Every structure is written in C-alpha cells, then in structure tokens.
Amino acid sequence: MTETKPLIEFKDVTFWYGSTEDQPALKNINLTIHEGDYVALLGLNGAGKTTLQLCINGVIPNSIIGEFQGEVIVDGNDTFETPVREMAKIVGMVFDNPEFQLSQMSVGEEIALGMESLGYSYPDMVKTIDEVLEIVGLTGLIDRSPFGLSGGQQQRLSIASALAMQPKILVMDEPTSNVDPIGKEEIFQVAYQLNRERNMTVIMAEHEVEVMAQYANLVVVMHEGEIVLQGTPEDVFSNVELIQNLGLRMPQVAAFGHDVEKLGLIDLGGQYPVKLDQAVETYGPLFNKKAG
Amino acid sequence: MEPIIKVENLWHIYPTGNVTAVRDVSLEINPGEIVGIIGQNGSGKTTLVKHFIGLLKPTKGVVYVNGKDTAPLKVQQVAANVGYVYQNPNHQLFARTVRDELAFGPGNLGIPEDEIEARVDQAVKFFGLEDFLELHPYRISFPLRKLVGMASVYTMRPDVFILDEPTTGQDNITTQTVYRLIKRLRDEGSTVLCVAHDMILLAEVVDRMLVMRGGDLIMDGTPREVFSNHEIMSSTHLTPPQITTLSLKIQEKYQSFNKTVLSIDEMVSEVQKSSQS
Numbered sequence: 332m333t334e335t336k337p338l339i340e341f342k343d344v345t346f347w348y349g350s351t352e353d354q355p356a357l358k359n360i361n362l363t364i365h366e367g368d369y370v371a372l373l374g375l376n377g378a379g380k381t382t383l384q385l386c387i388n389g390v391i392p393n394s395i396i397g398e399f400q401g402e403v404i405v406d407g408n409d410t411f412e413t414p415v416r417e418m419a420k421i422v423g424m425v426f427d428n429p430e431f432q433l434s435q436m437s438v439g440e441e442i443a444l445g446m447e448s449l450g451y452s453y454p455d456m457v458k459t460i461d462e463v464l465e466i467v468g469l470t471g472l473i474d475r476s477p478f479g480l481s482g483g484q485q486q487r488l489s490i491a492s493a494l495a496m497q498p499k500i501l502v503m504d505e506p507t508s509n510v511d512p513i514g515k516e517e518i519f520q521v522a523y524q525l526n527r528e529r530n531m532t533v534i535m536a537e538h539e540v541e542v543m544a545q546y547a548n549l550v551v552v553m554h555e556g557e558i559v560l561q562g563t564p565e566d567v568f569s570n571v572e573l574i575q576n577l578g579l580r581m582p583q584v585a586a587f588g589h590d591v592e593k594l595g596l597i598d599l600g601g602q603y604p605v606k607l608d609q610a611v612e613t614y615g616p617l618f619n620k621k622a623g
Numbered sequence: 624m625e626p627i628i629k630v631e632n633l634w635h636i637y638p639t640g641n642v643t644a645v646r647d648v649s650l651e652i653n654p655g656e657i658v659g660i661i662g663q664n665g666s667g668k669t670t671l672v673k674h675f676i677g678l679l680k681p682t683k684g685v686v687y688v689n690g691k692d693t694a695p696l697k698v699q700q701v702a703a704n705v706g707y708v709y710q711n712p713n714h715q716l717f718a719r720t721v722r723d724e725l726a727f728g729p730g731n732l733g734i735p736e737d738e739i740e741a742r743v744d745q746a747v748k749f750f751g752l753e754d755f756l757e758l759h760p761y762r763i764s765f766p767l768r769k770l771v772g773m774a775s776v777y778t779m780r781p782d783v784f785i786l787d788e789p790t791t792g793q794d795n796i797t798t799q800t801v802y803r804l805i806k807r808l809r810d811e812g813s814t815v816l817c818v819a820h821d822m823i824l825l826a827e828v829v830d831r832m833l834v835m836r837g838g839d840l841i842m843d844g845t846p847r848e849v850f851s852n853h854e855i856m857s858s859t860h861l862t863p864p865q866i867t868t869l870s871l872k873i874q875e876k877y878q879s880f881n882k883t884v885l886s887i888d889e890m891v892s893e894v895q896k897s898s899q900s
Contacts, residue, residue: 375794376766427792482664508792511664512820513860538794541865578796583823583866587887591894607865611872617894618873618880 337404338499338532339364339387344401346382346391351398356382358556360401364534364549366499369526371543371564372536374553375578380536383553384502387534388422389415406499419445423493427505429485432492433477438469441477442492449496463491467521483514487521494525501525503535515539519546544568544582544605552579564605571603584610591617625690626651627783627814628675633684635670644670646838647684652816654782657809659825659846660818662835662859668818669710671835672785675816677701689782703732706781710788710818712772716760721752721771724760728779739778746774749807750800766797773804783814790821802828823864826850826885834859851883866890 344360347353357379364370372380385391389410392399403410406421426432435441442460464470467487477488486506493501507515523546525531537543550567552560554577560567571589574581588603597617604610635645645667652658660668673679674686677698686693689704709715718724725743747753750770755763760771789801805828808815819825825846832849834842842855849855850863851871870884884890
C-alpha cells in the first residue's frame with residue numbers, strides 16, 4: 332500500500348471544556364486520517380466523540396471556551412490558527428438533529444445560506460444547488476420547506492448544505508439517530524457513495540455497529556475521552572472482551588464467531604468476520620454437516 | 624381470557640389534510656403479552672397506540688381497554704390502567720425535579736405517601752437515577768431523561784405499558800436498561816406494547832409483532848414469522864437483526880438448515896446441535 336500524506340492529524344490533543352481541574356473531555360488523542368478514509372467513531376454517550384469531531388472543523392478551540400493542548404492539522408492547516416470560516420470550506424458538518432441545523436424557508440435557500448456567507452456569485456450558487464441536490468437525491472424539492480421533509484430527507488438536505496461548500500471532509504455526528512429505517516438507509520447510502528465515488532473523507536459517529544463494520548475502513552473506539560482502540564474493523568472487533576467491557580456492542584456476526592470459537596467448534600485464530608457476506612462464507616459449512 | 628385491549632374496525636382520519644392514519648384495523652391483545660409494533664414513520668403505529676390511552680378517539684370503530692369502550696372516557700380515566708412513555712421525553716416531563724416527576728403519577732392516582740416513596744426508591748435503583756434526583760429533568764442528558772420518562776410511568780404500575788421508540792438516541796448501556804425493564808414488566812405480568820425500529824431489541828423481548836404499513840395492519844405474527852417473510856420485510860424497508868439475516872442466508876445456501884434464529888445464543892445452540900448430529 333502506498334503511503335499517502337495524512338489529511339487529518341491529531342497530535343497529543345487534550346481538551347477541557349471547563350478548567351484543567353475538571354476531567355478532560357479529550358485525553359492524549361493521537362489519530363491520523365487519510366484522504367478517502369471512512370472512519371467510524373464508536374463509544375458510549377459522553378465518550379468524547381462529538382468533542383473530537385468539533386476539533387476537526389476548528390470550532391474547538393476557536394469558538395468553544397476551554398483549555399486546549401496539542402495540535403490538530405487538517406489539510407495542512409493548524410486549526411488553532413485558522414479561522415472557523417476558512418475551515419468550513421474544508422470540513423462539512425452534519426449533526427444528529429436536523430431541526431437544529433435547518434433554518435430557511437426553502438430547500439434552495441437552506442443550501443445557499445453557507446455559500447452566501449462565503450460570497451459565491453448567484454449563477455455559481457444556482458449551479459451548485461442543482462449539483463448537490465442531485466448527489467443527495469433531492470432533485471425537484473428545491474422550493475419545498477425544509478420542515479415539511481421527512482427526517483431522512485432533512486438529513487440529506489443537511490448533507491447537501493455541507494457539500495455546497497465543496498469540502499474534502501464530511502463529519503457526521505449520529506446522523507441517523509432521529510430518523511426511521513428508510514431514512515437511515517438513505518443517509519448511509521449517500522455517505523457511502525460520496526466516499527466511494529468522490530473520495531470524500533467521512534468521519535461518522537454511530538451506534539449502528541453492523542453498518543459501520545460494513546462501510547468503514549478505520550474504526551476508532553473512544554472511552555472517557557481516550558481512544559482505546561483503532562484499526563480496521565476486523566482488527567478492532569477481534570478485541571471482544573474489551574469492547575464488551577466498555578459496554579459497547581459487537582457486530583452480531585463477529586460476537587457469534589467469538590462464542591463458537593470459545594466452545595471449540597471453529598478455529599478462526601481470534602479474527603472474526605464483521606460483514607454479513609464474509610460471515611455466510613465462514614460459518615455456512617458449520618451448518619452443512621448432515622449434507623456433507 | 625378476556626383481552627385487555629380489543630380493537631374493532633378502527634379507522635383514524637386526522638381532520639387536517641384528510642390523512643387516513645389507521646385503516647380498518649382489528650386486533651386483540653391479551654393480558655401479559657409483550658407485543659412489538661413496527662413500520663416506517665407515518666405508517667400509523669403511534670396513532671394506533673394513542674387510542675389505547677384515550678389520547679385519540681376513533682373516527683370509526685371501537686377500542687376497548689379492560690372491557691371498557693374508550694370513546695366516552697377521559698385520558699385520566701384510562702391512564703390508571705395504561706401508561707404511555709413518549710418517544711420524546713420533552714413531551715412528557717414537566718416537574719421541577721426528577722424526584723417530583725417520579726412521584727407525580729402515583730400521587731395523582733391517590734396512592735398513599737409511604738407507598739409512593741417506596742415506589743420512587745425502587746424506580747431510582749432500577750433505572751440508576753440516584754445522582755440526579757434533585758436535578759431538573761431538563762438538566763440531565765437526553766438518554767437519562769428518556770429513562771426518567773419510563774421511570775415516571777413505572778411508578779404508576781399500569782396494567783398496560785406502552786413504550787414509543789424506547790431505544791432511539793440511546794447507547795448500549797441505556798438500551799440494556801430498557802431490556803431489563805421489559806423483562807421485569809413481563810415477570811410482573813404487565814402487558815407491554817413497544818413501538819420500535821430497534822429489531823435487535825424486539826427480537827429478544829417480544830412474543831408477537833404487529834406490522835403497519837400506510838395505515839394498514841399488514842401482518843400479526845411471531846418475530847420469527849415476520850423476519851422470515853421477505854415480502855413484508857422488504858416492502859416496509861425493515862431489516863432483521865444481523866444474526867437473523869445470517870441464519871436466513873445460510874438457509875438459502877444449505878437446504879439442510881432451516882432455523883430462523885432471533886439471537887446470538889440461539890445461533891450458537893444451532894451450531895452445537897449440528898456438530899452433535
């Protein structure tokens with residue numbers, strides 16, 4: 332594998348929301364993310380996932396008051412020295428509750444909002460709005476009210492608004508936690524396509540471990556402000572006891588592999604399938620004894 | 624056994640926009656049943672269950688709770704028997720402290736003070752709310768606030784417990800508390816209706832599933848029957864738990880295997896059976 336230049340680097344980052352006497356929200360974070368990575372951030376509520384994400388667009392340390400140590404470099408910019416409005420051209424953010432993010436009278440105006448503040452010309456805006464609506468599959472809804480859309484559509488609109496700034500990085504904080512199954516499917520599909528087809532770097536905090544194991548190439552597990560595991564889904568989900576002790580769920584097919592290996596019914600060398608197709612291949616023969 | 628909830632040809636048409644939210648639904652739920660209600664947003668799940676507590680009245684048809692037609696009853700008259708935990712706790716909580724919130728329901732039902740205190744203490748331990756009792760419910764995190772919503776209905780000891788999306792926005796730790804709650808309600812003989820998209824939760828705790836689509840009740844069966852019905856699952860865009868899908872895919876590949884599992888433990892015992900044969 333060729334070594335590419337990192338797109339995002341956290342170097343010994345520690346952050347306190349209050350004073351340094353309190354528990355830090357982030358502790359000694361070291362993390363390297365490359366262009367085109369799909370990163371899954373896992374952890375309980377309060378583990379530091381959102382705080383870490385807010386460091387990527389520079390809202391921490393520039394807009395949120397606290398104590399910040401270390402360094403975050405994003406696409407060559409030190410976030411400590413770069414204005415948040417500059418970072419907004421590199422990093423798009425999508426939060427868990429679309430209603431907190433949406434404010435305008437129409438879908439088109441919602442997308443134009445960020446571009447206006449960056450001084451785009453009108454023809455450029457119109458062209459970009461059409462492009463991003465097509466990417467997220469909302470073509471034809473340009474004049475609709477954002478508040479009349481379904482939850483999944485609202486989140487895709489949030490993604491479109493972020494894409495309008497032509498970012499290299501899309502940061503998503505539990506984007507599916509307030510939508511129904513169709514909406515989830517839509518959001519995961521859009522994020523996956525952006526990553527695969529446009530080489531967008533995606534950093535997603537999510538509780539849906541099975542979906543994350545399917546899509547992410549880098550899984551980062553956080554606990555009480557620290558990164559406790561990072562690696563490929565296969566590597567991270569081989570640490571079954573640690574993950575379960577942290578109170579996190581394993582992908583069901585991997586947890587199953589661990590259980591049958593413990594009973595001596597299969598030897599997987601401590602590495603478990605994390606994707607459904609792999610699991611069917613690996614475990615199928617266990618159930619075919621009678622025919623064989 | 625008399626059903627605790629009986630629905631006869633229920634229609635609900637919202638006056639604004641003439642949307643038919645529930646179309647000609649009939650069903651019976653027996654005391655002690657644990658029932659999951661699934662379907663996309665807008666399929667009529669919440670509209671249906673709101674009739675069971677009298678928050679909505681039928682446009683056509685009849686809903687009986689404990690043998691009584693709910694149409695002439697006020698919410699307060701139904702609420703003694705039926706507890707409803709809102710999906711969004713902000714729609715439910717209003718007291719100044721978590722403690723007051725938990726004591727309000729039973730107080731309203733005229734339960735004696737010492738009994739209320741005992742129930743609050745028990746709920747606090749069960750839901751792990753010891754550190755938050757004197758705080759305003761809005762000062763605690765959203766997942767904990769949802770647990771407070773459940774706890775404040777639990778202290779009323781309703782015969783029927785309705786949970787609307789109890790695990791959305793929760794992490795695995797608070798989700799485990801929801802599992803324990805449903806299992807405890809089962810042991811205590813309560814009837815539980817759980818509206819949810821969380822198939823892993825439902826697979827492990829419910830006996831029966833009602834599937835709604837576009838206002839229609841399109842299936843009423845066990846989780847095993849529902850999950851193995853391809854047409855129902857794909858037309859509602861619902862995905863079974865991953866371990867269930869694994870068992871279905873292995874069935875497709877090896878005809879000698881024919882068990883639809885609902886949990887990891889069930890799948891493990893299938894391997895054990897297969898290795899012994």
